[in-house]
Amino acid sequence: MTTIFYLLAYLAVAGFLCLAFLKVRAYLQASPLHVRWELYPVPHEGAKTSYGGSFMEEKDWWTKPRHVNHFGDIKAIVTEVVLLHATFEHNLKLWFRSYPFHFGMYMLMGGTIIVLLSALACLFGLDPKGGFMIFVGNVINAVVLVGGLCIIGGGVALIHRRMTDEGLRRYTTPEMFFNIGVFVLFGILGIFAWVDATSFFDWARVFICNLLTANFDPQPSNWFALHLLVGFFLLIWIPSTQMAHMFMKYFTYHDIRWGDEPTTYSDNAKNTIPNELKYTVNWSAEHITGGAGSKTWLEVATTNPAAPKTE
Amino acid sequence: MRDNLQLTDVSTAEGQMVSIDLDRIPNLPIDMEKMPWKPVTDEQKENTCCILDEVCVLNIPKPKNHGEEEELVNKFLEGMRKSFTKENNWTFLPILETSVEYCAQCNSCSEACHLYEMSGEHEMYRPNFRSEIFRRIYKQYVKKEPLARWRYGDMGLNWKTVARLGELAYRCNLCRRCAQTCPVGVDNGLIAREIRKIFSQEMNIYPRELHEKGTMNQLKVGSSTGMTPEVVKENVEFIDEDYTEITGVGIHTPFDVQGADIMLLHNAGEIMAWPENIAAFSLIFQEAGLSWTLSSKSMAYDGVNYGVFYDDAQFARIALQHMLAAKELGVKKIVIGECGHAHKGLTVVADRVIPYEYQVPRESCYVTLNDIVMSGRIKLDPHRNDFPVTLHDPCNIVRLMGIVEPQREIVRKIAPKFREMPCNGVNNYCCGGGSGFAIMTRNNIEQWRGNITGRKKMWQIAEAFKDCLGPETKKYICAPCSNCKGQIREILEHNDLYAKNSFAYGGLVELIVNAMVNVKPGFIKWESEEEE
Numbered sequence: 001m002t003t004i005f006y007l008l009a010y011l012a013v014a015g016f017l018c019l020a021f022l023k024v025r026a027y028l029q030a031s032p033l034h035v036r037w038e039l040y041p042v043p044h045e046g047a048k049t050s051y052g053g054s055f056m057e058e059k060d061w062w063t064k065p066r067h068v069n070h071f072g073d074i075k076a077i078v079t080e081v082v083l084l085h086a087t088f089e090h091n092l093k094l095w096f097r098s099y100p101f102h103f104g105m106y107m108l109m110g111g112t113i114i115v116l117l118s119a120l121a122c123l124f125g126l127d128p129k130g131g132f133m134i135f136v137g138n139v140i141n142a143v144v145l146v147g148g149l150c151i152i153g154g155g156v157a158l159i160h161r162r163m164t165d166e167g168l169r170r171y172t173t174p175e176m177f178f179n180i181g182v183f184v185l186f187g188i189l190g191i192f193a194w195v196d197a198t199s200f201f202d203w204a205r206v207f208i209c210n211l212l213t214a215n216f217d218p219q220p221s222n223w224f225a226l227h228l229l230v231g232f233f234l235l236i237w238i239p240s241t242q243m244a245h246m247f248m249k250y251f252t253y254h255d256i257r258w259g260d261e262p263t264t265y266s267d268n269a270k271n272t273i274p275n276e277l278k279y280t281v282n283w284s285a286e287h288i289t290g291g292a293g294s295k296t297w298l299e300v301a302t303t304n305p306a307a308p309k310t311e
Numbered sequence: 312m313r314d315n316l317q318l319t320d321v322s323t324a325e326g327q328m329v330s331i332d333l334d335r336i337p338n339l340p341i342d343m344e345k346m347p348w349k350p351v352t353d354e355q356k357e358n359t360c361c362i363l364d365e366v367c368v369l370n371i372p373k374p375k376n377h378g379e380e381e382e383l384v385n386k387f388l389e390g391m392r393k394s395f396t397k398e399n400n401w402t403f404l405p406i407l408e409t410s411v412e413y414c415a416q417c418n419s420c421s422e423a424c425h426l427y428e429m430s431g432e433h434e435m436y437r438p439n440f441r442s443e444i445f446r447r448i449y450k451q452y453v454k455k456e457p458l459a460r461w462r463y464g465d466m467g468l469n470w471k472t473v474a475r476l477g478e479l480a481y482r483c484n485l486c487r488r489c490a491q492t493c494p495v496g497v498d499n500g501l502i503a504r505e506i507r508k509i510f511s512q513e514m515n516i517y518p519r520e521l522h523e524k525g526t527m528n529q530l531k532v533g534s535s536t537g538m539t540p541e542v543v544k545e546n547v548e549f550i551d552e553d554y555t556e557i558t559g560v561g562i563h564t565p566f567d568v569q570g571a572d573i574m575l576l577h578n579a580g581e582i583m584a585w586p587e588n589i590a591a592f593s594l595i596f597q598e599a600g601l602s603w604t605l606s607s608k609s610m611a612y613d614g615v616n617y618g619v620f621y622d623d624a625q626f627a628r629i630a631l632q633h634m635l636a637a638k639e640l641g642v643k644k645i646v647i648g649e650c651g652h653a654h655k656g657l658t659v660v661a662d663r664v665i666p667y668e669y670q671v672p673r674e675s676c677y678v679t680l681n682d683i684v685m686s687g688r689i690k691l692d693p694h695r696n697d698f699p700v701t702l703h704d705p706c707n708i709v710r711l712m713g714i715v716e717p718q719r720e721i722v723r724k725i726a727p728k729f730r731e732m733p734c735n736g737v738n739n740y741c742c743g744g745g746s747g748f749a750i751m752t753r754n755n756i757e758q759w760r761g762n763i764t765g766r767k768k769m770w771q772i773a774e775a776f777k778d779c780l781g782p783e784t785k786k787y788i789c790a791p792c793s794n795c796k797g798q799i800r801e802i803l804e805h806n807d808l809y810a811k812n813s814f815a816y817g818g819l820v821e822l823i824v825n826a827m828v829n830v831k832p833g834f835i836k837w838e839s840e841e842e843e
Contacts (some may be wrong), residue, residue: 017597030408031401035663037501040713040737052737054713056658059682060644062672086494091419098417130518170317170434171416171443175462209471245413245495252409252496260713263662270667277666279398281624283512284389287527288624302628306531 002218012232019239020247027251030287033272038260043076045068045225054260064263077253082106094168097161101154101180104187107147111140115201119208128205137201144190144200151187155180179243186234191225200305277301316434321444321475322467322581326477327351328435329364329761335431336762340773341780343766343806346758347683358469360474364435365807367754368481368518371474371508380470383514387473390513391453394505402623402664407505410497411446414439414477417538420489420499424765427480436763438489438499440539441479444472479518480506484745484764485620486706491737504746505575507621517621521747525617526625533609534579535617540607546582547589547605554590558824559831566595567640573679574642575603576657578650578793579613585796587834588649591820592676599683604640611636613655619660620747630661637671644672649818651705651745651792654711673710675790677819681717684724684823691826693725698785700726700822701775703768703799704739705792713737718819722789725826732771740767742790744798757801765802772814782813791819809838 041052046069047052052305055061079085085101087095118136122128150259158180194200203224210217219225238244245252263269282289287305289295295303320328338372348365361367374380393399393408420438421427427436434440447466451459466472479504487500489700510516538546551562565571575596576763581588596603606612610632618626634657637645647654656675683689702722708714715736722729734740742749743765748756776786790796799816808814814835825834833840 027405027408029397029645030405031397031403033401033663034405035402036659037403037406037498038659038711039498039712040710040715042713045713048716051715052709052713053715056712057678057714057717059674060672060677061674068736074585080494084494086492087417089417090423090492091417094419096416145572167418167421167434167437168416171439173462173464176416233464239678242413242415245415248409248413249496251405252413256406256498257490257496263667264672269499269663269805272665274666275399279401281399283393283624284386285512285515287515287522288512300624301631304530304628306527 003216005219005229006211006214006216008229008232012235016235016239019246023239023248024251032276034256036260036262037256039257041131042258042260043072045256046072053093055262056126058137062262062264066148066261073258074253075252079252081249094158094161097154099154100150101158101183104147104150104154105151105183107143108190109145111143112204114140116208118201119205119212122205122209123212124182128202137199137205140201141194141199144194144204148187148190148194152184152191155184155187159184174239177195177240179237182234182237186227186230189223189230193221193224193227194244210257215245241287316654317575318440318443318447319465319467321479322469323511324362324471326356327362327364331364331430331433335433335764336429336766337431337770339766339770340777341769341806341808343761343769343802343808346761346805348755348758355676358373360470360478361754363478363482364470365755366482366759367478367517368751369477370519370754371477374470382465382686383470383473384468386514387476387509388448388452388468390509393513394577395449395453395631400508400623401728403501403505406498406501408411408462410442410499410502411449413495414442414446415495416443416498417494419492419494420497420680423492425486425488425743426484426763427715429763429766435479436482437621438483438729439620441476441506442497442499442502442842443507444476444479448472452810459793467824476506477510480504480510481518484706484741484743484748486741486745487710488706488738488740491710493558493825502819504621508623511622518747518751520751521617521621522625525615525747525750526622526629527798529613529629530625535611535615536579536583536613538579538582538613540609540612543579543582544607545588550582550586550589551593553586553595557831558590558594558834560594560598560829562590562593564589565604566607570641571602571604572643573601573603573646574611574644575605575638575646575648575676576614577605577612577698578615578653580615580793580797581648581650585793587816587821588793588818591818591824591834592648593688594824594827595680595820598829599747601679601683603646604642606636606640608632608636608639614647614650614657616653616656617657617747619652626656626660627664630657631665631669634661634665634669634671638669642671644674646674646676648676649820650730650794651707651794654705655707655713659712675712675714675717677708677714677721680823681721684721689823690744690828691725691823692828693727695826695828695832696726696822697728697789698787699728699730699776699779700787700789701730701732701772702735703732703742703772703788703790703792703795704735704737705790705795706739706741706745708792709739710737718791721819721823724769725823726787726789730775732775740771742768742792742795744794747814749794749797749801753800759803759804760798761802766808768799769802772801776812780812782811785813785815787822787835788814788816788820790816813837813839827834831837
């Protein structure tokens with residue numbers, strides 16, 4: 001049984017990586033190059049960002065070197081991810097519920113990364129009972145407590161809001177209640193394990209050490225084991241649902257909303273557009289394929305459906 | 312008629328699904344009446360799918376039997392399948408997929424939408440309402456995900472669902488203000504446009520103003536106005552003559568000047584409806600000493616491209632002709648006149664549709680005009696514009712292209728009593744005529760534009776002029792976009808706001824010419840002056 005438990009852990013991590021990879025690959029393969037569909041403000045426009053301006057405000061902009069302020073993009077996405085800025089600005093009532101929920105997740109995700117690094121450090125010889133590790137352990141124990149409580153509080157508040165707000169209730173699908181419910185369960189089990197443990201951090205560090213060394217020792221507590229099992233499920237479940245926005249947001253922001261690179265500056269675009277025009281179109285409307293069944297985009301764009309018919 | 316509207320009502324409701332209660336529509340600080348809906352006629356009920364609300368944009372023929380009902384559904388599903396294939400929709404597929412897959416259903420977009428707000432927060436106008444129907448159909452009937460009904464909610468699919476979804480795609484101005492607020496990056500405006508594309512590109516269903524009278528007319532005779540090259544040249548010649556007399560400055564608008572620096576691309580609607588705009592451009596460019604020309608080549612004298620609103624194929628065809636005409640003339644750049652969708656279509660969307668070797672650089676007229684005004688190449692007296700002025704931000708140019716400051720800098724320089732509207736710049740609201748509605752007047756569309764879509768803009772205008780509302784003070788609404796002007800004109804006319812509030816509206820170039828010292832004073836006219 002213990003071995004199966006560890007196999008599930010490997011499966012969950014591998015599953016998360018594979019499913020996330022597939023999602024990203026599907027996005028990238030959907031089109032070699034989609035049209036520009038930017039939306040201002042675009043944060044890499046430097047001083048113009050403050051009012052939503054763009055390079056197209058410049059006379060003869062195509063004759064000038066292109067400046068992209070990557071720091072602006074990073075600052076904007078970090079602000080959005082860390083503070084849920086858009087929700088704060090446009091949906092404050094929901095933010096008060098959603099923010100603790102997300103903040104709790106960030107704490108547990110960040111905590112997991114620190115535990116992983118601690119486990120690696122121990123494997124490379126750092127004394128697990130040393131002062132530094134005790135300090136890290138205290139921090140992680142606090143993070144798990146606060147993070148777990150935030151997820152529970154935020155999750156319950158979100159479910160309540162989605163059940164009682166007439167507008168939200170209409171759009172909240174059964175899966176969404178399920179998703180939030182699983183996170184709340186994850187948090188509750190984490191808190192029970194935390195109460196059960198002398199040091200949650202030690203349990204977590206040892207578990208990850210065991211994972212890394214394929215040392216399949218049993219778990220010290222049923223609460224901890226259940227907490228991890230729900231965590232394994234979430235790792236697989238997140239990329240299979242709309243919650244994959246946690247990583248797909250990179251593309252919706254960087255590639256779509258802020259994707260303003262003109263073809264003038266992009267050899268990739270210059271080379272890709274002619275190839276895309278070779279794709280076969282089979283839209284059925286009379287004015288597109290004109291009863292021909294299929295044409296290339298190039299043929300479509302260079303055909304005039306309103307031109308007088310020649311015999 | 313349901314107040315407590317559910318998503319599934321699109322497939323189950325009998326007859327007209329919703330009715331927008333005029334009493335729930337907010338009142339404004341200016342006298343703007345609510346226009347009663349005209350009842351849907353028995354003939355319409357009998358023959359067309361006018362089953363969403365009081366408005367009917369598409370006039371989808373009502374299926375006569377079960378076979379026709381099935382055909383409508385199957386065609387729609389086939390179109391939906393195609394819109395999720397790279398070959399048929401490489402232009403938009405990644406954007407569509409992310410908007411379909413990752414919505415967190417938080418409804419943050421609702422309050423950003425002027426239609427939702429001005430319909431009295433009617434459920435049907437949540438930007439997510441139509442999107443969610445689209446998503447459920449896709450996952451249940453096209454993608455056929457296991458447990459789709461449980462995971463995403465059930466959605467019945469029949470001819471009523473399809474007909475109502477088609478109409479719902481035309482209850483949106485495509486201003487994308489909702490997309491700006493989305494924490495995830497979902498674009499409900501894009502989904503509305505993709506639905507329009509399915510109807511047009513697969514099902515041959517479109518508003519006749521956009522297709523037959525719009526893109527097809529443009530492809531046939533050269534302009535959506537119906538003007539042929541010869542007629543355009545004649546009309547512009549008349550405009551030159553008229554405005555030479557009006558301004559006291561000899562105006563000559565050049566056509567087909569080989570090797571000129573600039574090809575100016577007007578919305579040809581200006582030639583017919585606002586000749587002063589054409590004259591003002593000619594006058595400014597001429598006095599600034601620019602090397603420029605108009606083209607008389609078919610399609611290239613009309614920057615309109617309604618494909619932007621509903622059909623990628625039509626869009627590409629017209630955009631290509633615009634580029635080819637400029638290439639033929641050998642100009643260094645195309646300057647796009649005061650037309651929002653022409654700006655975005657030719658500058659942004661066409662940028663990754665037309666092969667680079669066929670492209671000619673495109674510049675907004677706001678930028679060109681800014682250079683002229685700020686460099687002092689024409690002599691201006693701001694005191695000639697000594698009346699309150701506010702500036703409308705066309706969505707396509709401002710939110711969707713980030714051209715915000717050049718036009719403001721001009722107005723600040725030449726209009727001492729300039730004041731911003733609330734929610735200006737990239738946070739602006741659509742005029743209400745966006746995405747093709749400005750040219751539609753039938754089946755309660757004009758009532759809809761007056762009651763709902765154009766209402767928020769009039770609130771902004773009223774707020775901008777709140778210190779001088781009433782007939783005593785002349786006020787100028789600067790709306791540098793042809794479609795926006797059309798929408799604002801209709802609201803002003805219908806509510807008699809020219810007289811009640813001494814409003815005049817027009818573009819940016821008219822305001823510049825009004826301040827030119829070598830032009831006879833009074834280029835901008837108010838209604839009271841025109842009567843004198």
